[in-house]
Amino acid sequence: KAGVTQTPRYLIKTRGQQVTLSCSPISGHRSVSWYQQTPGQGLQFLFEYFSETQRNKGNFPGRFSGRQFSNSRSEMNVSTLELGDSALYLCASSLVDTTDTQYFGPGTRLTVL
Amino acid sequence: DAKTTQPNSMESNEEEPVHLPCNHSTISGTDYIHWYRQLPSQGPEYVIHGLTSNVNNRMASLAIAEDRKSSTLILHRATLRDAAVYYCILGAGGYQKVTFGTGTKLQVIP
Numbered sequence: 001k002a003g004v005t006q007t008p009r010y011l012i013k014t015r016g017q018q019v020t021l022s023c024s025p026i027s028g029h030r031s032v033s034w035y036q037q038t039p040g041q042g043l044q045f046l047f048e049y050f051s052e053t054q055r056n057k058g059n060f061p062g063r064f065s066g067r068q069f070s071n072s073r074s075e076m077n078v079s080t081l082e083l084g085d086s087a088l089y090l091c092a093s094s095l096v097d098t099t100d101t102q103y104f105g106p107g108t109r110l111t112v113l
Numbered sequence: 114d115a116k117t118t119q120p121n122s123m124e125s126n127e128e129e130p131v132h133l134p135c136n137h138s139t140i141s142g143t144d145y146i147h148w149y150r151q152l153p154s155q156g157p158e159y160v161i162h163g164l165t166s167n168v169n170n171r172m173a174s175l176a177i178a179e180d181r182k183s184s185t186l187i188l189h190r191a192t193l194r195d196a197a198v199y200y201c202i203l204g205a206g207g208y209q210k211v212t213f214g215t216g217t218k219l220q221v222i223p
Binding site (some may be wrong): 004023035041043044045092097099101102103104105106107 | 139145147149155156157158162200204213215218
């Protein structure tokens with residue numbers, strides 16, 4: 001089975017811009033979660049989607065949003081980028097929910113200048 | 114949300130066992146305990162998980178305290194490839210969010 005793929009792998013944006021990151025889960029997986037990883041804050045949960053519905057959300061401002069499509073592929077969007085949004089954004093998929101094993105993608109490295 | 118606490122770093126000699134602790138004193142009855150590890154420049158990968166009983170797989174063993182307020186990941190023979198950051202995670206699934214621990218950076222000394 002192909003693993004979780006994330007595109008793009010690297011991205012450079014400037015403050016105020018917006019960005020869309022994409023995640024393709026493992027075939028058959030219906031739950032997709034997003035995480036932000038920074039040196040200072042570690043791994044932080046952004047949100048989880050299941051059957052095109054956001055099932056849970058972490059403590060991030062409304063500038064961070066996401067969606068899931070009928071084929072379980074997911075996108076996350078960050079609007080009005082700030083310097084502090086520079087991070088590795090990780091996507092993970094699992095069969096049904098986060099009690100199942102999560103399979104992580106390689107991440108998208110976002111740099112905000 | 115339930116929180117986890119892990120030591121920031123640990124060292125082990127190659128081919129010796131390693132015990133990585135995790136405290137989760139506010140764990141709820143439905144929270145599964147997961148361990149993941151992250152190698153440099155990679156996304157985390159699954160190691161093991163359990164609910165109440167001790168668990169073994171080809172990678173490691175998970176020992177869960179009787180009161181479930183702590184757990185220990187056991188690598189039976191550390192290798193250089195085991196050098197990574199190990200995360201202890203609680204997840205109840207469904208509408209419960211995942212809480213990551215601080216992670217323990219394991220250094221394996223040849």
